[in-house]
Amino acid sequence: MQGRRMKNRGPVQKPKNLKGTVRRLYVYLKPYRFRLLLVVIGVMLTSLASVTGTAFLRPIFNNHIVPLIGQKSPDLSGFIRLLILLACVYAVGILSNFLYSRQMVRITANVLDRIRTDLFRHMETLPIRYFDTHTNGDLMSRYTNDIDSLREMISRGIPQLISSLITVTGVFFVMVFMSPLLTIMILSMLGLMILIVRVIGGKSGKFFMERQKQIGSVNGFIEEMITGQKVVKVFCHEEQSIADFEALNTKLCQADTSANIFANILMPIIGNLSHMNYALTAAAGGALVIAGLLDIGTIASFLQYSRTFTQPITQSSQQINSILLALAGAERIFEMMDEDSEVDEGYVSLVNASTDADGAIRESDTYTGRWAWRHPHSATGDVTYTPLEGDVRFYDVTFGYNENKAVLHDISLYAKPGQKIAFVGATGAGKTTISNLINRFYDVPDGKIRYDGININKIRKADLRRSLAMVLQDTQLFTGTVRDNIRYGKLDATDEEIVRAAKLANAHGFIMRLPDGYDTMLTTNGANLSQGQRQLLAIARAAVANAPVLILDEATSSIDTHTEKQIERGMDKLMHGRTTFVIAHRLSTVRNADAIMVLEQGRIIERGDHSDLIAQHGKYYELYTGALELS
Ligand SMILES: Nc1ncnc2c1ncn2[C@@H]1O[C@H](COP(=O)(O)OP(=O)(O)OP(=O)(O)O)[C@@H](O)[C@H]1O
Ligand SMILES: [Mg+2]
Structure with a gap:
């Protein structure tokens, strides 16, 4: 709050x-x-x-x-x-x-x-x-x-x-x-x-x-x-x-x-x-x-x-x-x-869902592969179910880490289920900050961000975060095997799921070349891997989570263009049917986004898809044609 x-x-x-x-x-x-x-x-x-x-x-x-x-x-x-x-x-x-x-x-x-x-x-x-x-x-x-x-x-x-x-x-x-x-x-x-x-x-x-x-x-x-x-x-x-x-x-x-x-x-x-x-x-x-x-x-x-x-x-x-x-x-x-714990007054939770013959959503005790938000309304005593789809909207979000200095100003945007939204902009423009707000690392006033139409402040943090797979800007790996590190994304993932996720992220090839394959021990934040390899593992970890919303913060910044091309195909599969937020410095990665937001000092100054923005001849055009450096 x-x-x-x-x-x-x-x-x-x-x-x-x-x-x-x-x-x-x-x-x-x-x-x-x-x-x-x-x-x-x-x-x-x-x-x-x-x-x-x-x-x-x-x-x-x-x-x-x-x-x-x-x-x-x-x-x-x-x-x-x-x-x-x-x-x-x-x-x-x-x-x-x-x-x-x-x-x-x-x-x-x-x-x-x-x-x-x-x-x-x-x-x-x-x-x-x-x-x-x-x-x-x-x-x-x-x-x-x-x-x-x-x-x-x-x-x-x-x-x-x-x-x-x-x-x-x-x-x-x-x-x-x-x-x-x-x-x-x-x-x-x-x-x-x-x-x-x-x-x-x-x-x-x-x-x-x-x-x-x-x-x-x-x-x-x-x-x-x-x-x-x-x-x-x-x-x-x-x-x-x-x-x-x-x-x-x-x-x-x-x-x-x-x-x-x-x-x-x-x-x-x-x-x-x-x-x-x-x-x-x-x-x-x-x-x-x-x-x-x-x-x-x-x-x-x-x-x-x-x-x-x-x-x-x-x-x-x-x-x-x-x-x-x-x-x-x-x-x-x-x-x-x-010290005050992270407050979580969220009461909307994520439950397994099934659909009745008449089309109504019901809560299920067993895994159905489909999810719904369970939303109890205290005023009427009703409980409503909203299917988890991955629709994220921002309404005039203004936010600052310190109260006296706003980092984001009046951010409004929407990402319909399955859409790919990209953020571009100079260093410090506020791209990572936006992603930090979606998963509630930091809170914004009520009602400003909605997930499937629900005010995210009402959603239990654990459930909200479960519904978002994230690749953070700083890759963090833990002491343990490669397999354990990928499994971090979903604790009950089977070995097959892990391999599938690694293949999707194009990490399978290099993992198999490691001395013990998936059982290779990683030490101190994966010091024995290259930067790009660590990012691939982070992507695999997000892939295994299998969440409807994906946030990739500079996920491919250290990956060479050749590998990136290869991953792109995998990523397309990964992003398919998921709402994806991509933050990238490399404009080639954001070209095929449904909407590109150009941020400058915490404000969205241009928006549209690649061809719109090129046609606008604005900042994006300058960035894209190399008239302007990103950072
Ligand atoms: N934890 C924090 N506490 C205070 N200020 C922060 C914090 N994190 C970021 N900022 C400030 O917020 C602004 C936006 O930072 P942000 O990380 O969102 O930029 P970015 O667009 O992701 O940049 P980059 O492309 O370098 O990753 C910056 O001016 C930064 O100084
Ligand atoms: Mg950032």
Whole structure:
């Protein structure tokens, strides 16, 4: 629909919606909540084992070491029993750590699997417009590094955070129980540390967002340079592209530095504070022991606890980083998932049709070889059937990719079933744009384009596209065999249909000369074929679709005139009984069209068949006689 605009999201600076992102992530984790509970229990056991283990130091010192000092033959049995118990406690910790980590890896892999699938599924619903405005590399990086940072967060960041929380709480209570005075001292040091983490850690968040964005640009650039490597070489652009890359890379480097500087200076500061804390506790504790207010076992445990207490906070800087990074990535992923899908409010569908004895069209459950548009009318509740014939009409279509710049102006034309309509005109005149409107890559206002008399905006996109076979201007082949690539036009095509289509497109001959014939593997957009051969495959793909309307956008531009003559015969067969739109630079291909539209800057300036146009002595005449070059 016109007026349907992409949301302008602008560059990502900081988490715009942290809460929302976390909530969205939780939706993915929810199915595993039972297992996550087990993980939490595992984390708790691990942390508690470590806290309990340390608590053993006190009885070990007070009951089994200090009383034995100076004895000739000390009784070590109690000491050994305690050590064995201690070993058991630690064994529980190690075992639960192993189990929960394994579980977490599984959960993470499954969650990421679902996120990737959802992202891809959604990507397949996005309108062409979205891909016009985003680089491939930028989109790719959502599947790669954004997902990677999420993996890091879910499988390690979150369990660590839980473990830290439990350890800190557990240790806190034990410390208060042992010595409130020393606890207060440690808490004040801790306050200082938290303040520093807040100030520095908070700053780094924004830079992590920036870093993710820069990774996206660098990836986009690399992607483009890999696909465009030949052009780079042809124009000796290596130096320039290295320079461009360096500029982008420097930006990434700066973002990376800013992000990590804060993260990394945090570590040593916290580390040193924690050493100071340890020394102070030892000194104060020693003083208390000398004053007879504390025993040596308590001090031994306490010193250990002060480490355990501050360590999670030291780690929290790393945790904050990895979580921020992951949330930034998650936000980018969800942003893409939130992009508006291609809307399709079409309700007219294509059905198999048969004709009654009285001539009325009926819907059929089985394949009849004939099709009809099923058109439910909400006002009357009636359903009407219109035979699929391939009548396409434009009424005053004005269209622009951007709202402020029209590319097509007042285009009116009709193509009756079976007619061949050609578009000629200079580069950028709007020929491809017209074909993009017929199959609704882009939408025009209601009622402006009609297919068999039906407003195309009412037709379900999938059905509309099924009724159109297209050879796009840029040939796109996929990794797979030649046969698979032709079958793209009709998924249930039999091998015979494929060969027939290839023969029609005059592709059969060269396919048979390929090493494995129809089973030859094509790689990266058919790099192992010539340009013309790729176009022939694209034509075969359109032929196999067997649709009543055919759109050929420069389908024969790379094919030599000799082959083209041969194809022409096949094409005539292919076009027979089908409405065909041909876009061609070569005027010989359009000569036999029923109507030729001459386009100039988005307007049809002349129309008629070849002899009419020649007689008009206008633009077409000039083009044809070579008085004017096409592009
Ligand atoms: N996706 C797009 N977004 C914005 N503008 C576009 C887009 N595609 C084409 N245009 C603009 O629309 C105009 C018509 O382009 P179009 O591709 O229809 O030309 P064409 O007649 O097919 O040219 P050619 O003969 O070179 O294939 C051009 O000025 C072009 O810049
Ligand atoms: Mg074009």
